[in-house]
Amino acid sequence: MSRRGSSNGRQARQRRTPQPSGLRKGLAIVAAAAAGAGFVGLGSTSAGASTSADQRVDFTLTVLHTNDDESQLLGVDGDTNGNGTIEPDEVKAYGGAARYAALWDRLRFQALVGRPSPSTKGTAVTDGSTFWGGKRGVLSLSGGDNYLAGPEFSASLERGIPFYDALAIKRLGLDASGIGNHEFDFGPDVYADFIAGFGGSLPFVSANLDVSGEPKLKAYADKKIIRSSTVVSETGEQIGVIGLTTPELPTVSSPRGVKVLDDLAGIANAEAAQLTKKGINKIILVSHLQDIDNELALVPRLRNVDAVLGAGGGEILADPGVPLVPGDKAERGYPLWATDADGQKVPVATTTGNYKYVGQLVLRFDRRGRLLSADDEQSKPVRVSGAGADAVTKDSWTRKNVEEPVAAHVASLAGAVVAQSEVSLDGVRGNVRSRETNLGNLLADALRWAGAQKAAEYGVPAPVVGIQNGGGIRNDAVIPAGKVTVLDTYDVAPFSNFVVVVPQVPRETLRQLLERGIAATPSAAGAFTQVSGLSFTYDVTKQAQVVNETTGEIITPGARVQNIVLDDGTVVVENGQVVDGPAISVATNDFSARGGDAYPLKGLDFTPVGTTYQKALEDYLTEGLSGKVIAADYPEGGEGRIKSIS
Structure with missing residues (x-):
């Protein structure tokens, strides 16, 4: 979601001209390409392969995903009246790192055992739906932009390593994180300090970044902490995760000596081909391209990628009836669908960021690793609520070690x-x-x-x-x-x-x-x-x-x-x-x-x-x-x- 320019996409985004990478920007261009390129299901989650009697589900993978949380550690307001006025008791009623961690754990538990955790209440986690059969696994990913300059992040800069943002993200137990544009807002050295807070436990993936020109980041690349892709094992299944970063990085942030390559499809396909040769038949692309339409435009040029998680655009994707933070409105359904270069349907999803929603994409594979479908009922953004039937009790560790010290720091600025x-x-x-x-x-x-x-x-x-x-x-x-x-x-x-x-x-x-x-x-x-x-x-x-x-x-x-x-x-x-x-x-x-x-x-x-x-x-x-x-x-x-x- 754009550092100092128009790249931050939580609101209306400037449409730009085509890039050398072949990205076609703008909904009109994407819609025009739909007939020839195979875009389908842009308004609902119903598009996708159906599961018939002869297509047995062997593995159900729940992908929990977040992106563009941008240091919104203390939560956000909710406009319950829809009139732009925030009532006193609504302040910070949604989001926040501590609620987010608690909800993430609940969703992970439910995905693994096929039922809500004992502590679950309300409809945030379960609505009576059932998961499909076969083995179950959970993949936990971030699309990047894990921090953003501002009063809350200034607490991390004052604290030093580990940053509060690193503590909050680490608490989620991610399997990998993409690399966005805001990671470089303070320059490569500060990003290196952010990475240091994980102690080598989290891989950061981007196949089109060359960090060899920045010594601190190069050291992490040499240790395979910054890498093009990673492989995650879940209940005996291997899932490949590839990262991409926006080619606009040099004009929307301060990467200094970091080089960004713009042949996105070629780079992603080469990486996917290498993973496929190793026998990995389930591959997720984490793509921080600043606008979900860019991911949709990229899919028709991809091969061997089963699902795409976009980031940086700030879009709200949700089907009718899915609870949203008051004042939020869904732009299109969750997930979107596009058809790749081999004629395979690929789900494309994102969240709006700011710790407001946990993305939950439930994928069903057969024993050969073929994607059969995405679960229409369980695949959705799950709002992070602090009030009402779907309220989430804050994770006590994150509240004590992240929210409370950050709140104290911000309060000192306000006075x-x-x-x-x-x-x-x-x-x-x-x-x-x-x-x-x-x-x-x-x-x-x-x-x-x-x-x-x-x-x-x-x-x-x-x-x-x-x-x-x-x-x-x-x-x-x-x-x-x-x-x-x-x-x-x-x-x-x-x-x-x-x-x-x-x-x-x-x-x-x-x-x-x-x-x-x-x-x-x-x-x-x-x-x-x-x-x-x-x-x-x-x-x-x-x-x-x-x-x-x-x-x-x-x-x-x-x-x-x-x-x-x-x-x-x-x-x-x-x-x-x-x-x-x-x-x-x-x-x-x-x-x-x-x-x-x-x-x-x-x-x-x-x-x-x-x-x-x-x-x-x-x-x-x-x-x-x-x-x-x-x-x-x-x-x-x-x-x-x-x-x-x-």
């Missing part, structure tokens, strides 16, 4: 006031990714201010422009007028992005940077630019910039930006034409400076100035603004820094 604001500050996701907002202005100003404060110390010119990508503003809410706390700044700016100064940005590059920001307008996109030190106008009827999402290369320059004027009156673009003049010093975050969100800054020299963008915001509020956000300086709706003239 530290850094400013008083005269005006509500708009950080709603769709707004900061599509238009100027006063919170976007505030954060862009904070970057420029921090760059200026640190310029002499780091030997760079004071920046005259500040750029903050909308996807890096993460609170997805309006901060009411009144107190602004340290916790608010973490919610707004949760990533480990460091403020950098790019001292020499050519004027045409600055123009194309802003073109990148408004390329998707009027649709929302994480690449949208919130700006400081300049104002600009754009015409949405003009040519939008087109880029290669994997490499960031500009395929077609944009022509939407019509005018750019610096705060000192310097004209950079007039009537759509760049005005000759010196390069411009820009403050931004290091993710953007490295070409994240396909910003055209990759390759330009930049200097980090020793502070994160969260700390820049905190310090700007306390020092730069002397603890006061004035309505006249940051009016609701912005002050006209960004204007559409079409």
Whole structure:
């Protein structure tokens, strides 16, 4: 689910152009391919091989799966009224690492013995259904994005190894974990620290990542802890698990020396062929491709893969009648189905993440390892509830060792006031990714201010422009007028992005940077630019910039930006034409400076100035603004820094 850009998919996701890997993105493209490629059953779980009298079930495999839990260790709210209002007794009524661990154990017990555990109550685990015959086994998997920067993860960074997130995941007793994009948000070294918390007990799988350029990760690869695939033995059966990671990794995270290969089908098929030669006839693909439609588009090119678990997209898949967290709505059924290159039907499943649901995919195989079907009744997401008939009592170990210390850490952040604001500050996701907002202005100003404060110390010119990508503003809410706390700044700016100064940005590059920001307008996109030190106008009827999402290369320059004027009156673009003049010093975050969100800054020299963008915001509020956000300086709706003239 996208670090600092539009890749995090819990809400509407930006559709992108086809990649060299052959992934076809977007539901319309997938639907159009259905007739020729064999996609079936996109709206229900009824598609799948039926079990007839001459197809005896030899092995029932329950795959318990999770993905994109993203440090939501303390649980989530539930909107029981469906009106967007959270009642006081609903707060954190769903999810949470401790409830999740307890439910996971219940589901594992039921899958192995064919009946609910003695401690089971309500309908969360059993609804009167029966499992099919033959041997039973359980496979426990994560699709990756096991942590995400923010106030809860900051507790892990303060604690050190083992991270609280590692403790929570380890408690589930996983057989393998995929590798997502958020694993690299803090760079490869922090990911290595996360892996260290497992003491070598958990394999991390991705067949299309080359970690040899990062010493700490290479050490884990040498020990086969990071690997292309793994084999899990269950009741005498061997199950292969292959991993894939999004080819967009370099533009949505900070993998540094980690290389990502984009021939996904070729790589997965080669790995599956090797497993098959070893006699392994049950193979699961854990695929972190940022959108379940990408997995659906990949399946027609696969061979020897029995089921696919997607991750990164945040979709809610569930059949009618399956209990969901209040406010959640199913997009399609669970699982989805697609037909592979050999004409075999393959179930494709995912969960929305945040410790809200345990995915339960029940697969039935014959004695030759052929997938007969998925159990329509038992295959579903099981919500993690703390109230009502399906309530889950928290796992006491996880509550004591994870939730309680993390809650104490977060509470300490919530009590530290850094400013008083005269005006509500708009950080709603769709707004900061599509238009100027006063919170976007505030954060862009904070970057420029921090760059200026640190310029002499780091030997760079004071920046005259500040750029903050909308996807890096993460609170997805309006901060009411009144107190602004340290916790608010973490919610707004949760990533480990460091403020950098790019001292020499050519004027045409600055123009194309802003073109990148408004390329998707009027649709929302994480690449949208919130700006400081300049104002600009754009015409949405003009040519939008087109880029290669994997490499960031500009395929077609944009022509939407019509005018750019610096705060000192310097004209950079007039009537759509760049005005000759010196390069411009820009403050931004290091993710953007490295070409994240396909910003055209990759390759330009930049200097980090020793502070994160969260700390820049905190310090700007306390020092730069002397603890006061004035309505006249940051009016609701912005002050006209960004204007559409079409």
